Amino acid sequence: MIKKKFLFLLFISFILILSACQKDVEDPLNYKLNSFSYVDQNEQRYGLNELKGKVWIADFIFTSCETICPPMTANMSKLQQEIKKKGIKNVEFVSFSVDPENDKPDVLKTYINKFNADSSQWHLLTGYTQKEIESFAMNNFKIIVQKPKSSDQVIHGTKFFLVDDKGIVKQEYEGVKQVPFEQIINDIQIVQNNAK
Structure with missing residues:
Protein backbone atom coordinates (compact mmCIF):
# COMPACT_ATOMS: atom_id res chain seq x y z
CA MET A 1 0.00 0.00 0.00
CA ILE A 2 2.80 2.40 0.91
CA LYS A 3 4.60 1.44 -2.30
CA LYS A 4 1.50 2.32 -4.38
CA LYS A 5 1.16 5.71 -2.65
CA PHE A 6 4.84 6.40 -3.21
CA LEU A 7 4.58 5.52 -6.92
CA PHE A 8 1.47 7.66 -7.26
CA LEU A 9 3.20 10.65 -5.63
CA LEU A 10 6.25 10.08 -7.82
CA PHE A 11 4.04 10.06 -10.92
CA ILE A 12 2.26 13.29 -9.88
CA SER A 13 5.62 14.96 -9.17
CA PHE A 14 6.88 13.93 -12.61
CA ILE A 15 3.79 15.42 -14.30
CA LEU A 16 4.16 18.68 -12.36
CA ILE A 17 7.84 18.94 -13.30
CA LEU A 18 7.03 18.34 -16.97
CA SER A 19 4.31 20.98 -17.00
CA ALA A 20 6.59 23.47 -15.26
CA CYS A 21 9.27 22.90 -17.91
CA GLN A 22 6.89 23.57 -20.78
CA LYS A 23 7.39 27.15 -21.89
CA ASP A 24 5.33 29.36 -24.16
CA VAL A 25 6.25 32.09 -26.60
CA GLU A 26 6.92 35.43 -24.96
CA ASP A 27 3.75 37.47 -24.29
CA PRO A 28 1.42 35.16 -26.25
CA LEU A 29 -1.61 36.74 -27.91
CA ASN A 30 -3.84 33.66 -27.50
CA TYR A 31 -6.54 34.70 -30.00
CA LYS A 32 -8.77 31.71 -30.67
CA LEU A 33 -9.68 31.46 -34.36
CA ASN A 34 -13.19 30.84 -35.58
CA SER A 35 -13.59 27.96 -38.01
CA PHE A 36 -13.11 28.84 -41.68
CA SER A 37 -12.96 27.05 -45.01
CA TYR A 38 -12.05 28.91 -48.18
CA VAL A 39 -10.59 28.10 -51.61
CA ASP A 40 -6.86 27.94 -52.28
CA GLN A 41 -4.77 28.56 -55.42
CA ASN A 42 -5.43 24.96 -56.52
CA GLU A 43 -9.22 25.47 -56.24
CA GLN A 44 -9.32 23.15 -53.21
CA ARG A 45 -11.22 23.82 -50.00
CA TYR A 46 -8.77 24.64 -47.24
CA GLY A 47 -9.33 25.85 -43.72
CA LEU A 48 -9.07 25.24 -40.01
CA ASN A 49 -10.00 21.56 -40.30
CA GLU A 50 -7.09 20.91 -42.67
CA LEU A 51 -4.78 22.87 -40.35
CA LYS A 52 -5.80 20.98 -37.22
CA GLY A 53 -2.72 19.52 -35.52
CA LYS A 54 -0.35 21.74 -37.55
CA VAL A 55 1.61 24.86 -36.67
CA TRP A 56 1.25 27.58 -39.29
CA ILE A 57 2.20 31.09 -40.30
CA ALA A 58 -0.45 33.44 -41.71
CA ASP A 59 -0.47 36.80 -43.42
CA PHE A 60 -2.80 39.04 -45.44
CA ILE A 61 -1.83 40.12 -48.97
CA PHE A 62 -3.21 40.79 -52.45
CA THR A 63 -1.66 40.20 -55.85
CA SER A 64 -2.06 43.68 -57.38
CA CYS A 65 -0.51 45.37 -54.34
CA GLU A 66 1.96 48.08 -55.39
CA THR A 67 3.78 48.52 -52.08
CA ILE A 68 4.06 46.10 -49.14
CA CYS A 69 2.79 42.74 -50.43
CA PRO A 70 5.71 41.79 -52.71
CA PRO A 71 8.28 42.23 -49.88
CA MET A 72 5.95 40.48 -47.42
CA THR A 73 5.59 37.51 -49.76
CA ALA A 74 9.34 37.45 -50.45
CA ASN A 75 9.95 37.44 -46.68
CA MET A 76 7.44 34.64 -46.17
CA SER A 77 9.20 32.64 -48.88
CA LYS A 78 12.56 33.29 -47.17
CA LEU A 79 11.08 32.15 -43.85
CA GLN A 80 9.82 28.97 -45.49
CA GLN A 81 13.30 28.29 -46.91
CA GLU A 82 15.01 28.98 -43.55
CA ILE A 83 12.64 26.58 -41.80
CA LYS A 84 13.47 23.86 -44.35
CA LYS A 85 17.22 24.50 -43.97
CA LYS A 86 16.89 23.91 -40.23
CA GLY A 87 15.05 20.64 -40.85
CA ILE A 88 11.84 21.80 -39.17
CA LYS A 89 8.88 19.88 -40.57
CA ASN A 90 5.09 20.23 -40.53
CA VAL A 91 4.88 24.02 -40.79
CA GLU A 92 2.17 25.33 -43.10
CA PHE A 93 1.85 28.80 -44.60
CA VAL A 94 -1.46 30.55 -45.25
CA SER A 95 -1.94 33.86 -47.06
CA PHE A 96 -5.42 35.35 -47.03
CA SER A 97 -6.20 37.54 -50.04
CA VAL A 98 -7.66 40.90 -49.01
CA ASP A 99 -8.87 41.49 -52.58
CA PRO A 100 -10.99 38.38 -53.26
CA GLU A 101 -12.90 39.93 -56.15
CA ASN A 102 -9.70 40.09 -58.21
CA ASP A 103 -7.62 37.33 -56.60
CA LYS A 104 -9.16 34.23 -58.11
CA PRO A 105 -7.31 30.89 -57.63
CA ASP A 106 -5.47 31.09 -60.97
CA VAL A 107 -4.28 34.64 -60.20
CA LEU A 108 -3.02 33.52 -56.79
CA LYS A 109 -1.22 30.55 -58.38
CA THR A 110 0.57 32.78 -60.89
CA TYR A 111 1.50 35.20 -58.09
CA ILE A 112 3.02 32.63 -55.71
CA ASN A 113 5.06 31.03 -58.50
CA LYS A 114 7.11 34.26 -58.75
CA PHE A 115 8.50 33.81 -55.23
CA ASN A 116 10.38 30.49 -55.30
CA ALA A 117 7.91 29.09 -52.77
CA ASP A 118 6.94 25.53 -51.91
CA SER A 119 3.24 25.85 -52.69
CA SER A 120 2.54 22.31 -51.43
CA GLN A 121 2.75 23.81 -47.92
CA TRP A 122 1.59 27.32 -48.75
CA HIS A 123 -2.09 27.97 -49.34
CA LEU A 124 -3.24 31.31 -50.71
CA LEU A 125 -6.91 31.67 -49.86
CA THR A 126 -9.84 33.39 -51.53
CA GLY A 127 -13.50 32.58 -52.18
CA TYR A 128 -15.19 35.02 -49.82
CA THR A 129 -16.60 38.52 -50.16
CA GLN A 130 -14.72 41.71 -49.36
CA LYS A 131 -16.97 42.24 -46.37
CA GLU A 132 -16.27 38.71 -45.12
CA ILE A 133 -12.47 39.06 -45.20
CA GLU A 134 -12.64 42.46 -43.51
CA SER A 135 -14.74 40.98 -40.71
CA PHE A 136 -12.65 37.78 -40.51
CA ALA A 137 -9.37 39.70 -40.21
CA MET A 138 -10.66 41.94 -37.43
CA ASN A 139 -12.51 39.25 -35.46
CA ASN A 140 -9.74 36.64 -35.63
CA PHE A 141 -6.39 38.42 -36.09
CA SER A 150 -11.89 55.32 -54.54
CA SER A 151 -8.90 52.98 -54.98
CA ASP A 152 -7.94 49.54 -56.30
CA GLN A 153 -5.43 49.20 -53.45
CA VAL A 154 -6.44 47.61 -50.13
CA ILE A 155 -5.46 48.84 -46.68
CA HIS A 156 -4.35 45.93 -44.50
CA GLY A 157 -2.02 44.85 -41.71
CA THR A 158 1.54 43.77 -42.47
CA LYS A 159 2.13 41.24 -39.69
CA ILE A 168 -4.81 29.78 -31.48
CA VAL A 169 -2.85 32.82 -32.66
CA LYS A 170 0.23 32.80 -30.44
CA GLN A 171 2.28 35.73 -31.74
CA GLU A 172 2.63 38.40 -34.42
CA TYR A 173 5.78 39.68 -36.13
CA GLU A 174 6.85 42.43 -38.50
CA GLY A 175 6.40 41.14 -42.06
CA VAL A 176 7.86 43.89 -44.27
CA LYS A 177 11.16 45.20 -42.84
CA GLN A 178 13.48 43.76 -40.20
CA VAL A 179 11.56 40.50 -40.06
CA PRO A 180 12.75 38.60 -36.95
CA PHE A 181 13.35 35.29 -38.77
CA GLU A 182 15.29 33.67 -35.91
CA GLN A 183 12.65 34.66 -33.35
CA ILE A 184 9.85 33.27 -35.51
CA ILE A 185 11.71 29.99 -36.01
CA ASN A 186 12.44 29.75 -32.28
CA ASP A 187 8.77 30.38 -31.47
CA ILE A 188 7.66 27.78 -34.04
CA GLN A 189 9.83 25.21 -32.26
CA ILE A 190 8.40 26.17 -28.86
CA VAL A 191 4.84 25.84 -30.17
CA GLN A 192 5.64 22.51 -31.87
CA ASN A 193 7.19 21.17 -28.64
CA ASN A 194 4.08 22.20 -26.70
CA ALA A 195 1.93 20.30 -29.21
CA LYS A 196 3.71 16.98 -28.52
Whole structure:
Protein backbone atom coordinates (compact mmCIF):
# COMPACT_ATOMS: atom_id res chain seq x y z
CA MET A 1 0.00 0.00 0.00
CA ILE A 2 2.80 2.40 0.91
CA LYS A 3 4.60 1.44 -2.30
CA LYS A 4 1.50 2.32 -4.38
CA LYS A 5 1.16 5.71 -2.65
CA PHE A 6 4.84 6.40 -3.21
CA LEU A 7 4.58 5.52 -6.92
CA PHE A 8 1.47 7.66 -7.26
CA LEU A 9 3.20 10.65 -5.63
CA LEU A 10 6.25 10.08 -7.82
CA PHE A 11 4.04 10.06 -10.92
CA ILE A 12 2.26 13.29 -9.88
CA SER A 13 5.62 14.96 -9.17
CA PHE A 14 6.88 13.93 -12.61
CA ILE A 15 3.79 15.42 -14.30
CA LEU A 16 4.16 18.68 -12.36
CA ILE A 17 7.84 18.94 -13.30
CA LEU A 18 7.03 18.34 -16.97
CA SER A 19 4.31 20.98 -17.00
CA ALA A 20 6.59 23.47 -15.26
CA CYS A 21 9.27 22.90 -17.91
CA GLN A 22 6.89 23.57 -20.78
CA LYS A 23 7.39 27.15 -21.89
CA ASP A 24 5.33 29.36 -24.16
CA VAL A 25 6.25 32.09 -26.60
CA GLU A 26 6.92 35.43 -24.96
CA ASP A 27 3.75 37.47 -24.29
CA PRO A 28 1.42 35.16 -26.25
CA LEU A 29 -1.61 36.74 -27.91
CA ASN A 30 -3.84 33.66 -27.50
CA TYR A 31 -6.54 34.70 -30.00
CA LYS A 32 -8.77 31.71 -30.67
CA LEU A 33 -9.68 31.46 -34.36
CA ASN A 34 -13.19 30.84 -35.58
CA SER A 35 -13.59 27.96 -38.01
CA PHE A 36 -13.11 28.84 -41.68
CA SER A 37 -12.96 27.05 -45.01
CA TYR A 38 -12.05 28.91 -48.18
CA VAL A 39 -10.59 28.10 -51.61
CA ASP A 40 -6.86 27.94 -52.28
CA GLN A 41 -4.77 28.56 -55.42
CA ASN A 42 -5.43 24.96 -56.52
CA GLU A 43 -9.22 25.47 -56.24
CA GLN A 44 -9.32 23.15 -53.21
CA ARG A 45 -11.22 23.82 -50.00
CA TYR A 46 -8.77 24.64 -47.24
CA GLY A 47 -9.33 25.85 -43.72
CA LEU A 48 -9.07 25.24 -40.01
CA ASN A 49 -10.00 21.56 -40.30
CA GLU A 50 -7.09 20.91 -42.67
CA LEU A 51 -4.78 22.87 -40.35
CA LYS A 52 -5.80 20.98 -37.22
CA GLY A 53 -2.72 19.52 -35.52
CA LYS A 54 -0.35 21.74 -37.55
CA VAL A 55 1.61 24.86 -36.67
CA TRP A 56 1.25 27.58 -39.29
CA ILE A 57 2.20 31.09 -40.30
CA ALA A 58 -0.45 33.44 -41.71
CA ASP A 59 -0.47 36.80 -43.42
CA PHE A 60 -2.80 39.04 -45.44
CA ILE A 61 -1.83 40.12 -48.97
CA PHE A 62 -3.21 40.79 -52.45
CA THR A 63 -1.66 40.20 -55.85
CA SER A 64 -2.06 43.68 -57.38
CA CYS A 65 -0.51 45.37 -54.34
CA GLU A 66 1.96 48.08 -55.39
CA THR A 67 3.78 48.52 -52.08
CA ILE A 68 4.06 46.10 -49.14
CA CYS A 69 2.79 42.74 -50.43
CA PRO A 70 5.71 41.79 -52.71
CA PRO A 71 8.28 42.23 -49.88
CA MET A 72 5.95 40.48 -47.42
CA THR A 73 5.59 37.51 -49.76
CA ALA A 74 9.34 37.45 -50.45
CA ASN A 75 9.95 37.44 -46.68
CA MET A 76 7.44 34.64 -46.17
CA SER A 77 9.20 32.64 -48.88
CA LYS A 78 12.56 33.29 -47.17
CA LEU A 79 11.08 32.15 -43.85
CA GLN A 80 9.82 28.97 -45.49
CA GLN A 81 13.30 28.29 -46.91
CA GLU A 82 15.01 28.98 -43.55
CA ILE A 83 12.64 26.58 -41.80
CA LYS A 84 13.47 23.86 -44.35
CA LYS A 85 17.22 24.50 -43.97
CA LYS A 86 16.89 23.91 -40.23
CA GLY A 87 15.05 20.64 -40.85
CA ILE A 88 11.84 21.80 -39.17
CA LYS A 89 8.88 19.88 -40.57
CA ASN A 90 5.09 20.23 -40.53
CA VAL A 91 4.88 24.02 -40.79
CA GLU A 92 2.17 25.33 -43.10
CA PHE A 93 1.85 28.80 -44.60
CA VAL A 94 -1.46 30.55 -45.25
CA SER A 95 -1.94 33.86 -47.06
CA PHE A 96 -5.42 35.35 -47.03
CA SER A 97 -6.20 37.54 -50.04
CA VAL A 98 -7.66 40.90 -49.01
CA ASP A 99 -8.87 41.49 -52.58
CA PRO A 100 -10.99 38.38 -53.26
CA GLU A 101 -12.90 39.93 -56.15
CA ASN A 102 -9.70 40.09 -58.21
CA ASP A 103 -7.62 37.33 -56.60
CA LYS A 104 -9.16 34.23 -58.11
CA PRO A 105 -7.31 30.89 -57.63
CA ASP A 106 -5.47 31.09 -60.97
CA VAL A 107 -4.28 34.64 -60.20
CA LEU A 108 -3.02 33.52 -56.79
CA LYS A 109 -1.22 30.55 -58.38
CA THR A 110 0.57 32.78 -60.89
CA TYR A 111 1.50 35.20 -58.09
CA ILE A 112 3.02 32.63 -55.71
CA ASN A 113 5.06 31.03 -58.50
CA LYS A 114 7.11 34.26 -58.75
CA PHE A 115 8.50 33.81 -55.23
CA ASN A 116 10.38 30.49 -55.30
CA ALA A 117 7.91 29.09 -52.77
CA ASP A 118 6.94 25.53 -51.91
CA SER A 119 3.24 25.85 -52.69
CA SER A 120 2.54 22.31 -51.43
CA GLN A 121 2.75 23.81 -47.92
CA TRP A 122 1.59 27.32 -48.75
CA HIS A 123 -2.09 27.97 -49.34
CA LEU A 124 -3.24 31.31 -50.71
CA LEU A 125 -6.91 31.67 -49.86
CA THR A 126 -9.84 33.39 -51.53
CA GLY A 127 -13.50 32.58 -52.18
CA TYR A 128 -15.19 35.02 -49.82
CA THR A 129 -16.60 38.52 -50.16
CA GLN A 130 -14.72 41.71 -49.36
CA LYS A 131 -16.97 42.24 -46.37
CA GLU A 132 -16.27 38.71 -45.12
CA ILE A 133 -12.47 39.06 -45.20
CA GLU A 134 -12.64 42.46 -43.51
CA SER A 135 -14.74 40.98 -40.71
CA PHE A 136 -12.65 37.78 -40.51
CA ALA A 137 -9.37 39.70 -40.21
CA MET A 138 -10.66 41.94 -37.43
CA ASN A 139 -12.51 39.25 -35.46
CA ASN A 140 -9.74 36.64 -35.63
CA PHE A 141 -6.39 38.42 -36.09
CA LYS A 142 -7.34 41.87 -34.72
CA ILE A 143 -6.15 43.69 -37.86
CA ILE A 144 -7.83 46.13 -40.21
CA VAL A 145 -8.59 45.21 -43.80
CA GLN A 146 -10.35 47.89 -45.82
CA LYS A 147 -10.83 48.49 -49.52
CA PRO A 148 -11.66 52.16 -50.20
CA LYS A 149 -14.20 52.73 -52.97
CA SER A 150 -11.89 55.32 -54.54
CA SER A 151 -8.90 52.98 -54.98
CA ASP A 152 -7.94 49.54 -56.30
CA GLN A 153 -5.43 49.20 -53.45
CA VAL A 154 -6.44 47.61 -50.13
CA ILE A 155 -5.46 48.84 -46.68
CA HIS A 156 -4.35 45.93 -44.50
CA GLY A 157 -2.02 44.85 -41.71
CA THR A 158 1.54 43.77 -42.47
CA LYS A 159 2.13 41.24 -39.69
CA PHE A 160 3.01 37.58 -39.87
CA PHE A 161 1.04 35.48 -37.37
CA LEU A 162 2.11 32.26 -35.67
CA VAL A 163 -0.83 29.92 -35.10
CA ASP A 164 -0.60 26.76 -33.02
CA ASP A 165 -1.96 23.27 -33.67
CA LYS A 166 -5.24 24.11 -31.92
CA GLY A 167 -6.00 27.21 -34.03
CA ILE A 168 -4.81 29.78 -31.48
CA VAL A 169 -2.85 32.82 -32.66
CA LYS A 170 0.23 32.80 -30.44
CA GLN A 171 2.28 35.73 -31.74
CA GLU A 172 2.63 38.40 -34.42
CA TYR A 173 5.78 39.68 -36.13
CA GLU A 174 6.85 42.43 -38.50
CA GLY A 175 6.40 41.14 -42.06
CA VAL A 176 7.86 43.89 -44.27
CA LYS A 177 11.16 45.20 -42.84
CA GLN A 178 13.48 43.76 -40.20
CA VAL A 179 11.56 40.50 -40.06
CA PRO A 180 12.75 38.60 -36.95
CA PHE A 181 13.35 35.29 -38.77
CA GLU A 182 15.29 33.67 -35.91
CA GLN A 183 12.65 34.66 -33.35
CA ILE A 184 9.85 33.27 -35.51
CA ILE A 185 11.71 29.99 -36.01
CA ASN A 186 12.44 29.75 -32.28
CA ASP A 187 8.77 30.38 -31.47
CA ILE A 188 7.66 27.78 -34.04
CA GLN A 189 9.83 25.21 -32.26
CA ILE A 190 8.40 26.17 -28.86
CA VAL A 191 4.84 25.84 -30.17
CA GLN A 192 5.64 22.51 -31.87
CA ASN A 193 7.19 21.17 -28.64
CA ASN A 194 4.08 22.20 -26.70
CA ALA A 195 1.93 20.30 -29.21
CA LYS A 196 3.71 16.98 -28.52
